[in-house]
Amino acid sequence: MQELINRAKELLADGTVARVLGWKAGDLPYNPEPAYFETAEAMEDFVYNGFCGANLSKYMIEASRLEGKTLVCLKPCDTYSFNQLIKEHRVDREKAYIVGVGCKGKLDIEKVKKQGIKGIESIGGAEIADEAETLTIQTIYGEKTCAYADVMLERCHVCKGKDHMVYDEIIGESKETKDAERFDEVARIEAMSPQEKFAFFQKELSKCIRCNACRNACPACSCRKCVFDSNKFDSSQKANVDTFEEKMFHIIRAFHVAGRCTDCGECSRVCPQGIPLHLFNRKFIKDIDELYGEYQAGEDTDSKAPLTNYTFEDAEPSIVGKRG
């Protein structure tokens, strides 16, 4: 982390960048927040550890409008989102100085707490340089430990890899964290009967409180004004109702980001009710892979995307009936 801080200070000092977009230390051991730093003094609060899960690509939409370059810290998976935003002309590559930061998997404090660990005072092993595979947690109820891998975010278990897709320089090593197959969970749901599928999603989505955190954190949801924020149509779009309307919100969102979603996992990370929202998006990714050939959104900035491109080999609409 010190190397990162030193380099950021250097780039601030020589005027290469006007500000740094990273994370500021929180007031608990696990709550750093995304923050801008404009001076070397302000960098004293800079932190980069296992709890810096937030994907800062989306903040670059706003930062692209600011005067001067913004140094942005992006983890390997975040760079897919940034590339996708370049492709959609939502961020300005020239306004970003991308430091690809190393990653050894990001932590989910909810998973730590689900292990019954509470009254947390400090957490050891979450630093990037730590080789430890165990977190040592001091709590007012005594010392606890848990395996790093057991409390990682879901997305880290299906990590897309250690490589940054776009960067100006890379600081820090990344670690392989993948220990599950990306589409296994989707396949499990595909195998359910229609009734079981409905029951599964009904149970999950009935927890939705319409807070819009999934949408607002999503780098693919970059509309200046969302249709669901419109007051021009008389639906129950703002109510947390257990009807079609609420499912429609999530289904429309999944359709809207299909082919553009990089599977960054922010939707599921931010959901206060722990709804596995990424499953919708991943289902679309799996279908696109099967119907149009393997495609990873955000891998590059110039390839043609399957859903916005036409080829003679494209699947015909009748495929829906054939696949059942």
Added chain:
Amino acid sequence: MYKIAKENLSALFQLIADSQELYLPVKTAGQTNFAAWSKDAEVDLDTLKTVKSAKDAFFPQSEGLYTVKKEGKKMSVEPEALKEQDFVVFGMRACDVRGLAVLDNVFLADPIDTFYAARRDHGTVVALACHEPEETCFCKVFGVDAAEPLSDVAAWMVGEELYWKPLTEKGEALTASVKELLSDADEAAVDAEKDAIHHIVEKLPYMNLSLEGWDGDALSEKFDSPIWEELYKPCLACGTCTFVCPTCQCYDIKDYTAGNSISRYRCWDSCMYSDFTMMAHGNNRTSQMQRFRQRFMHKLVYYPANNDGMYSCVGCGRCVEKCPSALNIVKVVKAFQNQGGEK
């Protein structure tokens, strides 16, 4: 003081539910929220904080107000009925009980919100002391005692027993209706539990947060501070903090149009949303900084100004746990402390 063995709680819930509705913390798809009790419900009294507070029991996130129906040339208006059945909310925490007092000041003041008032009249609250408060808790800052859940019935879970103490007439009535399952108990075990809780509270990092400088008189000084411009920046403008909050009370009224009928409903609104308080002339808060500032000014300045100094935060810490950007009211208060309120 009474007690009941933990293993007999399901019999207690069954007995209550025989005569009235019962809401309590239930785990569904991995998350614990207040929900109606049923035989199959996975009751979860170990989780300290439900994701949402029990606010829904009195002020539901969405509720119908009335329906207008058209049949031929006839139009009819059918108002939604007020709550008429008694119900019990079991397992609220002391902070959430204070949250009801905050809501009472808003909804029971003239003009009285009849939907809310009916639910308050018919609801009996059994509140549970916090056996193991957590690092995100700061109820003590607002004078709430995690060990004294002051409501209709106060309850403490000590080992394998639940201790039960009616504090109001409603609490006495509920106690009488379940007396067959309760046995007399002395206060000793509960006194020890209270001491233990107080001991834990003193160790928690947020419990002694100072609110010096935050009151109804601090309006201009706080409103005009340049600190907000820094603080709001990571805010994603989602409504998580407002929807998990036990005291946020803002709502929107909207119409759901379905061909021959219109249902007018109200639902919680969030000051974080771009269309919040949208009026004919446009929006009175045009930037996210202003929306962000509104939430904290309301909790710590405007509300106390209108309610004899009472804050409309109860220190439950749900926003601390749930904000996707790790922002929260504690960080706001600390930011002003660190910079003396001026920059």
